[in-house]
Amino acid sequence: MKDIYSEVILDLYRNPVNFGSLEKPDLHLAGGNPLCGDEVAFDVRFDAETGKVAEIRFNGQGCAISRAAESLVTELVKGKSPEEITHLTPADLFEVLGNIIETRVKCALLGLHVLKEGMRAYRNDPQQTHVVAGIKI
Amino acid sequence: MSLNAQKIREDFPILERKVHGKPLVYFDNAATTQKPRQVIEAMNDYYRNYNANVHRAVHSLSAEASNAWEQAHEKAAKFVGAKSWDEMVFTKNATEAINLVAYSLLKKQLKAGDEILLTKMEHHSNLVPWQQLALAHGLKVNFANVRSNGTLDTEDFEKKLSKKTKLVAFTNCSNVLGTINPAEHLIKVAHEFDALVLVDGAQSTPHMPVDVRNMDADFFVFSAHKMLGPTGIGALYAKKDLLERMEPFLYGGDMIAEVFLDHTVFNKLPWRFEAGTPNIAEGIGLSAAIDYLQKLGMENVREHEKKVMAVALRALHESEGVTVYGPDEIEKRSGVVSFNLKGIHPHDVASILDRYGIAVRSGDHCGQPLMRELGIKGTARASFYVYNTPDEIKLMAEVLHKAKQFMG
Numbered sequence: 001m002k003d004i005y006s007e008v009i010l011d012l013y014r015n016p017v018n019f020g021s022l023e024k025p026d027l028h029l030a031g032g033n034p035l036c037g038d039e040v041a042f043d044v045r046f047d048a049e050t051g052k053v054a055e056i057r058f059n060g061q062g063c064a065i066s067r068a069a070e071s072l073v074t075e076l077v078k079g080k081s082p083e084e085i086t087h088l089t090p091a092d093l094f095e096v097l098g099n100i101i102e103t104r105v106k107c108a109l110l111g112l113h114v115l116k117e118g119m120r121a122y123r124n125d126p127q128q129t130h131v132v133a134g135i136k137i
Numbered sequence: 138m139s140l141n142a143q144k145i146r147e148d149f150p151i152l153e154r155k156v157h158g159k160p161l162v163y164f165d166n167a168a169t170t171q172k173p174r175q176v177i178e179a180m181n182d183y184y185r186n187y188n189a190n191v192h193r194a195v196h197s198l199s200a201e202a203s204n205a206w207e208q209a210h211e212k213a214a215k216f217v218g219a220k221s222w223d224e225m226v227f228t229k230n231a232t233e234a235i236n237l238v239a240y241s242l243l244k245k246q247l248k249a250g251d252e253i254l255l256t257k258m259e260h261h262s263n264l265v266p267w268q269q270l271a272l273a274h275g276l277k278v279n280f281a282n283v284r285s286n287g288t289l290d291t292e293d294f295e296k297k298l299s300k301k302t303k304l305v306a307f308t309n310c311s312n313v314l315g316t317i318n319p320a321e322h323l324i325k326v327a328h329e330f331d332a333l334v335l336v337d338g339a340q341s342t343p344h345m346p347v348d349v350r351n352m353d354a355d356f357f358v359f360s361a362h363k364m365l366g367p368t369g370i371g372a373l374y375a376k377k378d379l380l381e382r383m384e385p386f387l388y389g390g391d392m393i394a395e396v397f398l399d400h401t402v403f404n405k406l407p408w409r410f411e412a413g414t415p416n417i418a419e420g421i422g423l424s425a426a427i428d429y430l431q432k433l434g435m436e437n438v439r440e441h442e443k444k445v446m447a448v449a450l451r452a453l454h455e456s457e458g459v460t461v462y463g464p465d466e467i468e469k470r471s472g473v474v475s476f477n478l479k480g481i482h483p484h485d486v487a488s489i490l491d492r493y494g495i496a497v498r499s500g501d502h503c504g505q506p507l508m509r510e511l512g513i514k515g516t517a518r519a520s521f522y523v524y525n526t527p528d529e530i531k532l533m534a535e536v537l538h539k540a541k542q543f544m545g
Contacts, residue, residue, distance in 0.1 A: 103488070103491075
């Protein structure tokens with residue numbers, strides 16, 4: 001089982017970093033994978049001066065791989081601007097998460113996808129909406 | 138007579154292979170079953186020795202292929218208890234058979250304001266066609282409730298029938314819960330309102346004796362690949378007088394008798410509903426699969442699955458933190474069991490089992506509305522067939538125990 005669930009994944013699954021929510025976040029992003037029913041939501045607070053991610057929390061329902069990956073993604077985007085986040089690639093994630101078996105790659109990419117799509121929508125919206133929901137992978 | 142699963146296994150080349158270094162334990166039979174060499178060889182034999190188009194030419198090969206194609210219809214008709222083979226239409230799968238009925242009825246029999254009654258335990262294939270038809274043409278779809286024990290709420294079903302109900306469609310056996318629905322009773326009450334009834338037999342036909350005339354179904358659909366046959370071939374049984382009144386669904390070659398520039402005279406049954414060159418090798422494969430199952434005897438197949446299911450239910454119930462969905466009574470359940478491990482996502486359960494060579498399905502099993510009804514996102518699902526053994530169940534139970542320790 002260790003070949004599917006590395007120590008990194010198991011640790012983050014049992015004790016996820018940045019799990020929870022923020023009070024009055026600057027931005028709330030939510031989405032999921034309708035095929036398996038997994039859901040994830042991110043609360044983001046931007047640094048008032050730099051506009052970069054200062055604080056981020058995630059929560060939702062998912063498997064061990066999606067939860068661990070979501071937790072890692074929150075660390076990955078800290079200190080990055082919305083634009084920088086839209087340029088993140090799966091390779092950036094797998095570099096820290098380790099390789100994922102082929103049948104479960106989508107589980108690992110859910111969080112990154114929701115963050116990227118959410119940040120893209122946020123940047124493109126002149127109203128700078130505070131909520132982007134219903135993002136599907 | 139009880140089945141000798143060990144002997145049966147010798148007919149299935151794929152069961153010799155290993156997955157992650159472990160012998161394959163195939164528990165995803167509700168999705169598709171494995172194929173015995175008798176089926177694979179019958180299809181090869183067609184391609185090697187008498188490959189030709191059917192109903193087209195006067196040469197010998199075409200005659201041989203046509204005979205085999207017609208014989209496949211005859212066998213399929215007998216297998217489900219139809220009166221004659223012209224009541225048996227081949228399609229590419231059960232889904233297409235349902236769409237055929239839906240679109241064909243729409244041309245003459247159904248109109249805006251009519252109601253369709255389904256159940257909340259339908260596979261997407263017996264829900265989406267009716268729902269889309271209703272949305273586009275002003276029909277109304279009602280859904281009979283499912284009780285918390287996974288059985289159909291028959292009182293609710295009866296309450297939702299009315300004079301407006303023109304069509305009722307329900308699954309003979311749930312692909313998620315394993316629930317066997319009381320088809321005869323449901324059809325009888327639906328007929329009291331003069332509604333036509335379609336039974337989705339995709340999960341029943343492979344696993345138990347089926348008799349469409351006994352249950353008095355107007356339409357009955359099933360799929361070859363879930364009963365040891367190949368993909369690409371499904372079947373629709375329909376009462377002859379209904380088929381005769383129905384408008385074809387697809388138009389083209391083979392479904393015609395005479396074609397003029399301004400009109401066409403359609404072919405006789407069942408060809409009228411089989412436009413274009415069909416999946417000939419696959420029909421021949423289905424024929425071989427039926428031969429194989431009939432040799433085993435469908436009563437024996439059912440008994441074998443009941444035995445395996447009893448072992449599975451006991452093992453799952455004894456295991457701590459396991460929730461089992463669907464009815465507990467073996468008589469009301471086919472060889473399908475959905476379950477969840479407390480605190481572990483179904484995909485994780487399936488990935489861990491896969492590491493030990495055990496193939497189960499995880500997710501919503503093409504039944505998202507039912508999952509919502511049960512208040513869950515998904516389940517792991519093990520589904521059994523003639524080649525599965527109690528020892529394989531024991532192995533699954535052991536791995537589930539390991540999974541709990543590992544992920545806990």
